Amino acid sequence: MGLLKFAGGRVFDPEHGVDGVVQDIFVRDGRIVAAPGSDADIAQEIDCRGRIVMSGAIDMHTHIGGGKVNIARSMLPEDHRGDPLPRTPLTRSSCGYCAPGTLAAGYRYAEMGYTACFEPAVLPVNARQAHMEMGDTPIVDKGGYVMLGSDDFLLRMLAARQDQRAINDYVAWTINAAQAIGVKVVNPGGISAFKFNQRYLDLDEAHRYYQVTPRHILKVLAQAVHDLGVPHPLHVHASNLGLPGNVDTTLATMQAVEGLPLHLTHIQFHSYGAEGDRKFSSGAAQIAEAINANQNITADVGQIMFGQTVTASGDNMTQHRNSGLASPKKFVVMDIECDAGCGVVPFRYRDKNFVNALQWAIGLEIFLLVNDPWRIFLTTDHPNGAPFTSYPHLIKLLMDKSYRKAMLATINPDAAAMSTLGSIDREYSMYEIATMTRAAPARLLGLKDRGHLAPGAAADIVVYRDDKDVEEMFARPQYVFKDGKLVAQDGEIVAVSWGNTHVVRPEYDASIEKQLKPYFDLFHSMRLENFGISDDELCECGHGSKAMPHACRNGRVR
Amino acid sequence: MENVTCPFCGLACDDLQVDVAAGMPVPVANACATSREAYRRLAPVPGLTARVGGTPVLLDVAVARAAQILGHAINPLFGGFATDLSGARRIVQLADRCGAVIDHMNSTAKLRNLLTVQDAGWITATLAEVKNRADLVVLLGTDAVSRFPRFFERFVWNEESMFDLDPRSREIVYVGQGLDMRAGCAPDGRAPTSIPCRVDEIGEALGAMRSLLAGLAPQAQVVAGVPLPQWAELLEKLRNSSYGVIVWAAPDFDFPHAELTVQTLSALIKDLNRTTRVCGLPLGGSDGDFTANGVLMWQTGLPFRSSFATGIPVYEPHLNSTQRLLDSGEADALLWVSAFNPNRVPPRTELPTIVLAPPGANFEREPDVFIAVGTPGVDHAGHYTRTDKVVALPLRKLREIGLPSVEAVAASIEASLQQAAN
Numbered sequence: 014m015g016l017l018k019f020a021g022g023r024v025f026d027p028e029h030g031v032d033g034v035v036q037d038i039f040v041r042d043g044r045i046v047a048a049p050g051s052d053a054d055i056a057q058e059i060d061c062r063g064r065i066v067m068s069g070a071i072d073m074h075t076h077i078g079g080g081k082v083n084i085a086r087s088m089l090p091e092d093h094r095g096d097p098l099p100r101t102p103l104t105r106s107s108c109g110y111c112a113p114g115t116l117a118a119g120y121r122y123a124e125m126g127y128t129a130c131f132e133p134a135v136l137p138v139n140a141r142q143a144h145m146e147m148g149d150t151p152i153v154d155k156g157g158y159v160m161l162g163s164d165d166f167l168l169r170m171l172a173a174r175q176d177q178r179a180i181n182d183y184v185a186w187t188i189n190a191a192q193a194i195g196v197k198v199v200n201p202g203g204i205s206a207f208k209f210n211q212r213y214l215d216l217d218e219a220h221r222y223y224q225v226t227p228r229h230i231l232k233v234l235a236q237a238v239h240d241l242g243v244p245h246p247l248h249v250h251a252s253n254l255g256l257p258g259n260v261d262t263t264l265a266t267m268q269a270v271e272g273l274p275l276h277l278t279h280i281q282f283h284s285y286g287a288e289g290d291r292k293f294s295s296g297a298a299q300i301a302e303a304i305n306a307n308q309n310i311t312a313d314v315g316q317i318m319f320g321q322t323v324t325a326s327g328d329n330m331t332q333h334r335n336s337g338l339a340s341p342k343k344f345v346v347m348d349i350e351c352d353a354g355c356g357v358v359p360f361r362y363r364d365k366n367f368v369n370a371l372q373w374a375i376g377l378e379i380f381l382l383v384n385d386p387w388r389i390f391l392t393t394d395h396p397n398g399a400p401f402t403s404y405p406h407l408i409k410l411l412m413d414k415s416y417r418k419a420m421l422a423t424i425n426p427d428a429a430a431m432s433t434l435g436s437i438d439r440e441y442s443m444y445e446i447a448t449m450t451r452a453a454p455a456r457l458l459g460l461k462d463r464g465h466l467a468p469g470a471a472a473d474i475v476v477y478r479d480d481k482d483v484e485e486m487f488a489r490p491q492y493v494f495k496d497g498k499l500v501a502q503d504g505e506i507v508a509v510s511w512g513n514t515h516v517v518r519p520e521y522d523a524s525i526e527k528q529l530k531p532y533f534d535l536f537h538s539m540r541l542e543n544f545g546i547s548d549d550e551l552c553e554c555g556h557g558s559k560a561m562p563h564a565c566r567n568g569r570v571r
Numbered sequence: 572m573e574n575v576t577c578p579f580c581g582l583a584c585d586d587l588q589v590d591v592a593a594g595m596p597v598p599v600a601n602a603c604a605t606s607r608e609a610y611r612r613l614a615p616v617p618g619l620t621a622r623v624g625g626t627p628v629l630l631d632v633a634v635a636r637a638a639q640i641l642g643h644a645i646n647p648l649f650g651g652f653a654t655d656l657s658g659a660r661r662i663v664q665l666a667d668r669c670g671a672v673i674d675h676m677n678s679t680a681k682l683r684n685l686l687t688v689q690d691a692g693w694i695t696a697t698l699a700e701v702k703n704r705a706d707l708v709v710l711l712g713t714d715a716v717s718r719f720p721r722f723f724e725r726f727v728w729n730e731e732s733m734f735d736l737d738p739r740s741r742e743i744v745y746v747g748q749g750l751d752m753r754a755g756c757a758p759d760g761r762a763p764t765s766i767p768c769r770v771d772e773i774g775e776a777l778g779a780m781r782s783l784l785a786g787l788a789p790q791a792q793v794v795a796g797v798p799l800p801q802w803a804e805l806l807e808k809l810r811n812s813s814y815g816v817i818v819w820a821a822p823d824f825d826f827p828h829a830e831l832t833v834q835t836l837s838a839l840i841k842d843l844n845r846t847t848r849v850c851g852l853p854l855g856g857s858d859g860d861f862t863a864n865g866v867l868m869w870q871t872g873l874p875f876r877s878s879f880a881t882g883i884p885v886y887e888p889h890l891n892s893t894q895r896l897l898d899s900g901e902a903d904a905l906l907w908v909s910a911f912n913p914n915r916v917p918p919r920t921e922l923p924t925i926v927l928a929p930p931g932a933n934f935e936r937e938p939d940v941f942i943a944v945g946t947p948g949v950d951h952a953g954h955y956t957r958t959d960k961v962v963a964l965p966l967r968k969l970r971e972i973g974l975p976s977v978e979a980v981a982a983s984i985e986a987s988l989q990q991a992a993n
Contacts, residue, residue, distance in 0.1 A: 080961050083869050088688055090886050093872040097883035105667050106883050107871050114872035114884075141954065141963040145656060146869045165703075165733050208704065208814070210848050222734060333694075333844065343692040348850055349961050350699040351733055357692070536733050538699040538726070542574040543585045543965055550965060553657070554954065 015056020016041050016049065017497060022061025022476060025447035026068065028456070028465035032444045038066065040472040043497035047468045061476050064491060067447050068466050069128025069473030073454040074248075074278055074313050075395040077118050077155070078132050078146030080139045081325040081355040084345050085112040085396070088357060089323060091341075104506050111322040111396040119151035119512075121402055124501045126475035126490040129154040129463060129515070133197055133248060133278065134327045136160050136353040138539075140191035141546060141554055144514065148555030152500050155558075156458070156515035158248050159191040160327055162198035162230050163205035165351045166532060172223040177236055178522075184237040185521035186529070190545035192560060194458060194515050195245035196238050197278075199327040200252055201227035204354040207330035214330070216252050216265050227252050228269045235270040241519035242566030244459025246274030246311065251283050254331045258287035260296025264303055267310050276457070279315025279394040281376035293368055295375045295432055301382030304389065311457060312383070313390035316376035316407055318399030319364040325357045326397065332356020350538065362399075370428035374421070378432065380411055381439045386448040387456070405487035411441040412483050459563045460515060472497035513559045514551060520567075576966050577602065578655075578911055578948040579609035581856025581958035582698075582719050589969060596949060596969040603720035612913070613949055615972045616930035620943035630942065634980065637906070637925045637940045638987035644904035646880060647671040650893040650917060651907040651927075652863045655953035655966060658910060658977030659863035663870055665906075665985050667879050672902070673867060674893045675875040676915055677860045680822040682888055684853050685874060686830040693837040696816060696850035697959035702726040703733040707742045707812035709805070711836065712770040713820040714750035719854055719958070723754040742812075744805060746773060747823075766805065768795040770824065774832035780806045781839050815849040822855070856958035858911050859947070865956050894918060910944055910977050927977055945974035 017040040024036040039046050076082050086093070086109060093108040098117045100106035107114035113121070122130055130150070135143045135157035147155040161167055161184065170180055184196060202225060203214040209221045216227050235247040251266045253259040263283040267275065277283065286294035304310050321340075326332050329346050333356060336344040340361040347355045362369040376398070383389040391408070395401040410417045414437075421429050429435065441449075455464020462471050474494040480486035489504030500508050526541065533541040548560050576585040577598075588600035589610075598610050621633035628636075641647055649666050652659070652675040666673050675681065687693060701708070708727060715722040729738045743755040743763035747770050755763035768776060772795035779794040779802050792799050809815045817840065824832055836851065843849040855861065864875050871877065871884040876891035878884070889895070896902040897920045905924045907917040913932035917924060924938040929946050947953035948966030953976075956963045 078869070083865060083960075084688075086868050086872050087685065087874060088692060090689055090873065093884075093886070097885075100667055100879070100882045105664065105870070106879060108884055109872035112872070115869050117872065136961070139961050139963075141965075142865070142956070142961070145866075145954070145963065149660070149866070149870050169733075208700070208848060210813070336841075339692075343688075343690065345688065345692040346694045346844075347961075348696040348700045348704075348848075350697050351703050352699070535731055536699070536703060538697070538702060539962060539964065540574045540585050543576065553952070554963075556660070 016053055018055045018058045019061050019066060019474060019476065020058050022064045022066035024066045024466060025444055026466040027444060027448040027452040029467055038466055038474065040474070040497045043472050045466060045468050045470045045472050059476065059492065063479060065443065065477040065479050067475050068451045068464055068470065069475055069493070069495065070126050070450045071129045071454040071464055072122070072127055072392065072401060073131050073390055073458065074133045074392045075130050075401055076132060076134065076325050076397070077130055077150055078115065079135060079143035081134070081327070081357055082112065082146065084355070085323045085325045085357045086114065088343060088345060089359060092321065092323070103509060111400045115146050115149040116151060119153055120506050123152040123493055123495065123506060124504045125404065125488060126493050127153060128473035128495050131155065131194070131458070132157040134158070134160050134199065135191055135193055136327070136349060137164070137187050137191050138350045138352050140193070144192060144546065144551055144554040144558070147514065148511070148558045151509050151511055152495055154512035154515060156194040157191070158195035158197040158245070159187055159193035160197050160199055160353055161187060162201045162234060163203065163353060165205070168202065168205060168220065168223045168225055171225045171229060171233060177233065177240065179525070180233055181237045181240050182521040182525040184234065185241050185519040186525050188243070189518055192514065192516050192546045192551050194517050194563065195243060195248055196234060197248040197250065198230065198234050199250040200254065200330055201230040203227065203252060203330045204327060207333065207354065208348050212330065212334065214252060216262055216269065231266065231269045232271070235273040235275055239273050243517050243519055244563065244566065245457060246276045248276045248278055250278050250328060254282050254328060255335060257285050257293045259283050259285050260299055263300060267303055267307055272309050274309050277310065277312040279392065279397065280312040281315045281317065281372065281379060281398070284375050284379060289431060291367060293371060295371060295378060297375045297378035297382060298433065301379055304383050305385070311388045311390070313392040314376050314379055315392055315394035315398045317362050317369065317372045318393060318403045318406065319362050319369070319373065320399065321361045322396045322399055323357060323359045324397045325355070327353055327355055329354030329356045332358050351536070364424045367425045367428050370425035371431055373424065374428060374432035374434045377410060377417065378434055378437065381437045386445040387453045389449060390454060391449050405484045408446055408487050409484040412446065414438055414440050458515070459517065461563065511556050511558065513561045514555055515563060516560050517563050517565055519565050572967070572969065575969070576948055576955060576964040577606045578859070578946070578955050578966055579606050580719055581854060582721060582725070583856070583955050583957040583964050584721055584725065585964050591969050594970055605720055609912070612931060613929070613946060620930055620974065622941040624939060625937040630975065633940050633942050634983040635987055637942070638984045638991065640904050640923045640925060640939060641669050641906065641984065642988055642991055644669070646902050647904040647906060648893060648896050648902035649673045649906045651676045651909045651915065652875065653858040653860070653912070653915065654863050654908050654910040654977040655859060655947035655955060656862055656866060657953060658908070658947065658981065659866035661978045661981035661985070662908060663867050665981050668985060668988065670880045670882070672878040672880070672891045672896060673875055674891060675860055675864055676909065677822070677858055678875045678892065681855065681860060681864070681875070683821045683824055683829045683833050684855070686888070687833040687837050691834055691837050693851055694840050694844055696852055697961050698726050700850070701816050701852055702729055704736065704814040705741060705816040706736055707744070707808055707815040709744045709746065709809070709815065709817045711773055711817060711819040712747040713818065713823040713854065714745065714752060714754065715818055715820065715854060716754045717751055718820055718822065718857070728758055742808065744808065746776070766797055766801055768797050771826035772796065774835050776802050777832065777835040777839050781835065781842055784842050809843055809849055810847060812847065812849065816852050817849065818852045818854060820854040854958050856956065858915065859955060861956040861958070861960050862954065865960070897922065908977055910947055927980055942980050943974055944977050944980055947976070950974045951976045
């Protein structure tokens with residue numbers, strides 16, 4: 014492949030401190046290369062003058078594949094009927110607004126300039142299916158965080174007070190078996206507790222059977238992820254999601270890991286006070302203050318947007334508790350393999366509803382009150398807060414205070430009055446948006462060759478028109494390049510590729526399998542030998558997807 | 572070979588030992604009667620494996636003829652759809668290109684559950700939850716073992732559980748008629764409870780139990796031919812269980828509007844979960860139905876009985892049934908895929924018909940094109956999604972007798988169509 018020159022664009026590359034500087038970028042064989050000599054033969058020049066250039070965007074928390082997503086799809090034919098994606102000579106047909114088919118999801122992500130997406134809830138036992146669905150998601154790269162913390166094996170290790178080293182081996186074994194890039198814990202211990210008919214599990218409340226607390230689970234898993242050198246900190250869906258007053262739980266969760274790195278996901282759903290006439294208020298200021306003060310904490314927001322969506326979560330306890338709020342009135346809850354669970358509840362967020370309106374304001378408050386764009390991430394927890402296609406609108410809300418205030422004037426007035434949003438004048442800069450959607454997620458996940466534009470990086474490059482309307486700008490970039498190949502232009506797919514799968518491979522003592530083998534034989538419904546996913550299988554499951562291993566902090570790539 | 576996954580029912584047991592030394596896979600341990608029979612019928616049939624109009628031809632010739640039929644069809648129907656992950660991916664892609672309707676050979680039964688999921692949802696558990704947690708197992712209209720022979724052996728009468736439960740102490744209740752209840756006897760000889768009633772009246776009984784649970788005693792003293800107190804007693808068992816599981820198999824709910832029975836069951840289970848834990852266990856997944864339909868669902872957003880005729884997927888569960896499209900004459904060609912079982916032949920039709928199935932099928936009417944394909948998990952590797960949908964198991968290649976996969980044949984047909992279009 015010849016040399017490609019992106020000429021004269023205003024480049025935003027926060028990883029290298031480049032803030033809107035006019036620069037040329039050169040690409041060869043899918044990688045960014047140093048500027049060649051003046052006599053170099055340029056095969057193609059992309060005129061970027063007057064354009065904004067960034068690396069491909071990375072969605073670090075989006076439910077795009079795995080059992081619960083497919084349940085959501087199967088539950089919602091009415092959602093799909095309203096949002097068809099016709100077949101073209103180049104692209105396949107698909108459909109779906111809040112729970113789109115994988116084909117629609119991949120095309121739409123690429124059209125918006127996203128080049129990598131991470132599925133945050135890969136159940137170990139469902140990892141094959143998650144990779145199958147991610148594999149059938151075109152163009153973008155993907156990766157998954159494997160879910161632990163309500164699995165019987167870990168909980169019995171904790172109950173038996175097994176030492177941290179043994180737990181680390183089990184966690185590393187699971188990451189390898191599931192071909193994951195991180196570890197997530199969802200309502201620590203709560204998914205299991207629900208199967209024992211517990212309906213709540215607070216941070217220091219003991220699980221009825223194992224007598225283990227969520228705090229203990231968090232501490233041990235955060236330690237394991239840290240000890241193993243996995244770049245991405247433990248990804249935490251905290252206890253008490255959605256409950257008024259849960260801000261205290263969330264603050265206590267931050268402290269529970271005693272300074273270890275921790276990522277709190279969809280933190281908006283965990284930032285609720287219990288004040289006011291309706292016993293529901295914003296805890297955003299406290300949360301933002303805590304994030305600002307604790308360098309070990311990162312968070313993604315899980316912003317809600319008004320309209321129809323579907324909530325799909327591993328948190329069967331919470332989803333069952335909220336099932337009465339389903340709209341339309343249907344829900345699926347599932348207990349899974351003594352390992353995990355899921356719950357799918359369709360939901361419509363209404364701007365005139367006090368609670369929903371305040372949820373919207375709380376999310377924005379968190380975005381605007383957290384100072385460091387390297388530690389707060391732009392997500393809607395697709396599709397739980399809203400479909401990912403609402404990102405351009407969300408970016409506009411962050412970058413344009415007059416637009417934001419105009420929107421605030423249209424929501425439930427009691428909620429607006431309870432929120433400090435109207436008094437916040439901060440506007441995100443282009444550099445900050447590039448940070449939170451590119452550089453920061455790549456750094457947080459340990460993707461050394463993504464999220465930036467220096468030589469050696471993969472040529473995932475997006476060229477935007479410098480539009481006055483940032484929503485329009487981010488919805489339809491002029492050019493999207495994936496690994497050096499033009500895949501989308503002006504919001505249309507122009508070439509279809511299939512991405513690869515980012516993984517980490519922490520080392521472990523293989524003798525952990527000596528414990529696991531008899532355990533599987535006695536209790537499980539499948540053989541240990543059929544549990545792990547080999548590279549060949551990943552390729553087969555993942556539509557030709559190749560594993561792209563990233564180094565753990567001990568420096569080794571396996 | 573150890574730890575081999577059996578692809579011949581929805582349980583997808585992955586603990587088989589199969590002797591492959593003689594070039595013919597022979598299960599030597601852990602295979603049930605259904606499985607042994609399925610492996611037996613894999614015996615290679617001599618001669619060419621593709622036919623056009625009944626005449627043996629080379630594969631390329633059959634593929635070209637299949638592409639010609641599909642290329643000329645205006646409203647092709649892709650039925651059967653029994654294949655593995657890779658086969659399903661290719662078939663869905665081909666359907667999109669051809670503007671076809673996709674339906675599955677098991678869809679009439681599957682629809683009873685799917686309509687419930689779309690209308691109301693449900694609360695369910697997977698097999699390892701049942702194995703380790705269920706202290707009460709209620710079987711509605713099914714004995715499980717007729718279709719899923721190792722259900723009790725693997726998931727009910729296991730020796731130990733993860734928790735305090737002694738599996739041998741589980742209580743078993745059968746509701747229905749003509750059920751084989753032998754498997755429900757506990758290892759110590761304790762007999763299961765039986766409530767004999769017609770399967771198409773189970774819905775009434777479930778409704779009565781919902782009513783009782785809500786504190787509204789029905790006026791009828793006999794429901795579904797059974798005295799009301801027996802239903803009240805079953806309800807009490809469910810209410811007092813720590814983790815009750817209610818098992819049904821959609822194919823056994825073979826009566827009109829059975830989806831209403833499933834829906835009432837879903838509602839009863841939801842009601843019970845206000846105070847205790849009770850889960851449904853819908854048994855299915857045979858003939859790769861969760862495997863292939865899973866692919867169709869996640870790629871396109873829609874399930875079986877969807878049409879690609881207008882360039883977008885459109886789901887019409889009643890209009891797009893195989894039988895209706897054949898009976899009404901709306902379809903003008905049929906592609907039938909049955910990769911796991913040569914005996915699942917297409918319904919009788921005069922339409923131009925292409926069949927992809929393992930050798931050995933007996934047709935009432937010879938299809939226009941027959942292409943022998945390998946069985947996933949025997950002739951090639953693959954993936955198979957189990958009854959509870961969560962677990963996809965790897966299928967291994969056990970022999971090589973030169974049979975192509977559904978994936979390969981569908982890809983060749985598509986290439987041939989592409990060539991014709993250029």
